[in-house]
Amino acid sequence: MASEAASSGPGEPAPSLQAAVRPALLLSCALFLLCLWARGRPRRPRRSPPGPFAWPLLGNVLQLGRLPHLTFCELARRYGDVFQLRLGRRAVVVLNGEAAIRQALVRQGGHFAGRPDFPSFRLVSGGRSVAFGPYSAQWRAQRRLAHLCLRAFSTADGRSRRTFEQHVVAEARELTRVLARRGEGGAYFDPCPLFTVANANVICALCFGQRYGHEDSEFRALLGRNDRFGQTVGAGSLVDVLPWLQAFPNPVRRVFRDFQALNRELHDFVKAKVAQHRRTYDPRLTRDISDAVLGRIEQAEGLSREHVDGTLTDIFGAGQDTTSTALCWVLLLLLKHPHLQRRLRAELDSVVGRARLPTAEDRRCLPYLEAFIYETLRFSSFVPVTIPHATTADVVLRGFCIPKDTVVFVNQWSVNHDRSKWKDPHLFDPARFLDAEHKLDRDLACGVMIFSLGQRRCIGDQLAKLQLFLFTAILLHQCTFEANPAERLTMDCVHGLALKPMPFTVSVKMRDLELLASLFASLESQLPAIFSF
Numbered sequence: 001m002a003s004e005a006a007s008s009g010p011g012e013p014a015p016s017l018q019a020a021v022r023p024a025l026l027l028s029c030a031l032f033l034l035c036l037w038a039r040g041r042p043r044r045p046r047r048s049p050p051g052p053f054a055w056p057l058l059g060n061v062l063q064l065g066r067l068p069h070l071t072f073c074e075l076a077r078r079y080g081d082v083f084q085l086r087l088g089r090r091a092v093v094v095l096n097g098e099a100a101i102r103q104a105l106v107r108q109g110g111h112f113a114g115r116p117d118f119p120s121f122r123l124v125s126g127g128r129s130v131a132f133g134p135y136s137a138q139w140r141a142q143r144r145l146a147h148l149c150l151r152a153f154s155t156a157d158g159r160s161r162r163t164f165e166q167h168v169v170a171e172a173r174e175l176t177r178v179l180a181r182r183g184e185g186g187a188y189f190d191p192c193p194l195f196t197v198a199n200a201n202v203i204c205a206l207c208f209g210q211r212y213g214h215e216d217s218e219f220r221a222l223l224g225r226n227d228r229f230g231q232t233v234g235a236g237s238l239v240d241v242l243p244w245l246q247a248f249p250n251p252v253r254r255v256f257r258d259f260q261a262l263n264r265e266l267h268d269f270v271k272a273k274v275a276q277h278r279r280t281y282d283p284r285l286t287r288d289i290s291d292a293v294l295g296r297i298e299q300a301e302g303l304s305r306e307h308v309d310g311t312l313t314d315i316f317g318a319g320q321d322t323t324s325t326a327l328c329w330v331l332l333l334l335l336k337h338p339h340l341q342r343r344l345r346a347e348l349d350s351v352v353g354r355a356r357l358p359t360a361e362d363r364r365c366l367p368y369l370e371a372f373i374y375e376t377l378r379f380s381s382f383v384p385v386t387i388p389h390a391t392t393a394d395v396v397l398r399g400f401c402i403p404k405d406t407v408v409f410v411n412q413w414s415v416n417h418d419r420s421k422w423k424d425p426h427l428f429d430p431a432r433f434l435d436a437e438h439k440l441d442r443d444l445a446c447g448v449m450i451f452s453l454g455q456r457r458c459i460g461d462q463l464a465k466l467q468l469f470l471f472t473a474i475l476l477h478q479c480t481f482e483a484n485p486a487e488r489l490t491m492d493c494v495h496g497l498a499l500k501p502m503p504f505t506v507s508v509k510m511r512d513l514e515l516l517a518s519l520f521a522s523l524e525s526q527l528p529a530i531f532s533f
C-alpha cells in the first residue's frame, strides 16, 4: 500500500520529494492543457429553435393560413413548444403552451418585453404608444402612469369601482332601450355594432367624461374601423414582414394605407378631446382620465406633454373594441346553448330577484355566470396571439439561443386548448370552472390566458372583467335572446388581432319593461358626473 511503501523501513533509502509529486504535476499539466484546448477550440454555434423549411423571399408566409394560431398549434406538435419560422426576412419565434410562455414572459420577463420595430407600430397613437412602443425606461414610466390613471377611475378601490359601475349601468340602460326598440315586433337584427358603441361609451366616459348616442354616425364610423386595425397588427399580417409589397398596388398595400388613415383619425379625435381638457384644466378637480394624465405627466420620468395624447389614444383604442368583442362571443354562445341561457337567468332571478338590477357585489354569489364568462374567454380565445413581442437581448430559452430583436409570437390559444390542462377543450362547458361545492374555482379561472402575462400584460384586465360581468348580468336579467332560425350559428370568425364572430342576427324580448324603466330612473339620480382623483 502506498502509505506503507512511503514510510521507509530501517536500512531502506527514503524516496525523493520529486518522485512523490511527479504524478500530481503530470495531472495538473494535463488538466491545464485540456483547459487551454477547450478555450481555444472554435465554439459550436448554439442551437436555434427548430422549425419548418423557409422558402426564399416569403419564408413561411404561405403556411400561416387563415387562422395562424391553429397552424402554430400544429407546428408545435411537430417541433415542440418553442419553434422558429421565417416571415419574409424576419425570424419569428413562436411560444406555445403555458410552461414555455410563463418561462419567457415571467421568468425572463425583461428579455421578452420588447416590441418589433415594425413600421406599422410606429404609426399607432402618434408614435407614442404604450402598447406598441419599444421597451425602455420611458415606456415603463408611461405604462405605469396609464395603469395608475385607468385604475383610479375603475377598480382601484370601492369608490372608483362604484363610480365605474354607475357608468356601465347607465350604458347598459341605454343599450337595453335600443335593443328593445330594434327588437320590436320580433325583428331580427345584428346586435354587435350596438355592443361596440355601448362599450366604447364606457371608456369614453372614463377618458373624456363624454358619451355618444347610438345613432351618432361619426362615432360609429370611427369605431367601425377597428377590424382593419387588428388585421394590420395581428400575427398573420404581412404588412411589416414583406415591405416590398408597398412598392406596387395590391391588397396588402391598401390595408397599410387604410391603417395609416385610421390611426390618424383616432389620434386626431383624441387630440381634440385632450386640447379641450387642457383649456379647461383645473388642478383642484380631476374630472376624468384625461385630467389625471395631464396633472401627472410632468412628474413622470422622461415624459412630456406630447405623451398625454399618445397615452389616451392607447387607453381609448385598446379599451373600446376588446370588451365589446367579448360580449359578442358571450351572446353567440348564449344563442348556441339556450339551456345555459335559461340556467343563467334562473341563477340571476334566485340571487338578485326581480326588484333590483344585478351589481358588482353579486358577483361572488353568481358562480355559474362567472364560470360562463371564463368559459367564453377560454373557448373563444378571441385574442389568440398577443401583440407581437421582441427580445430585448440575446437570450437562451429552453436551451435555444434567440438573438436580440427577434420577433416573438405568444400563442395564447395553445394554452386555452391544451389537452393536458383542460378536459375536452373543444367542448363548451362552463361547469368545468365549478368546484365540488358549485363555487367558482378561482385557480382554474386564472389559468385562462387571454390578457397575456408579464411586463406586457394587459392593463385593462380588471376593468374588462368587471365590465363584461355587469353587461352580461344586466342583459340576461332584463332580456331573452333568440337565434334567427334562418341562420346557421357558426363558431367561424373574422381573423385579426382579435377573432370576431361572423355577423349574426338575434331577436330580443324584454322580460319586464316597466320594471326596467323604474330601476333605471332611480339610478339616474345617483350618477355623479365628476370624480375627484
Ligand code: HEM
Binding pocket: 130, 131, 132, 143, 146, 150, 203, 314, 315, 316, 318, 319, 320, 322, 323, 326, 383, 385, 386, 387, 388, 389, 410, 450, 451, 452, 453, 455, 456, 457, 458, 459, 460, 461, 463, 464, 465
Ligand atoms: C376582454 C378585454 C381585453 C382583452 C382580452 C385584452 C387583451 C390584451 C392583450 C392580449 C394584450 C397584449 C399583451 C401582450 O402583448 O403580451 C393587451 C394589451 C393591452 N391592453 Fe388589453 N385587453 C382587453 C381590454 C383592455 C381594456 C379595457 C384596456 C384599457 C382600457 C386595455 C388596455 C391595454 C393596453 C394599454 C395594452 C398594452 C400593454 C403593454 O404593451 O404594455 N385592454 N390587452
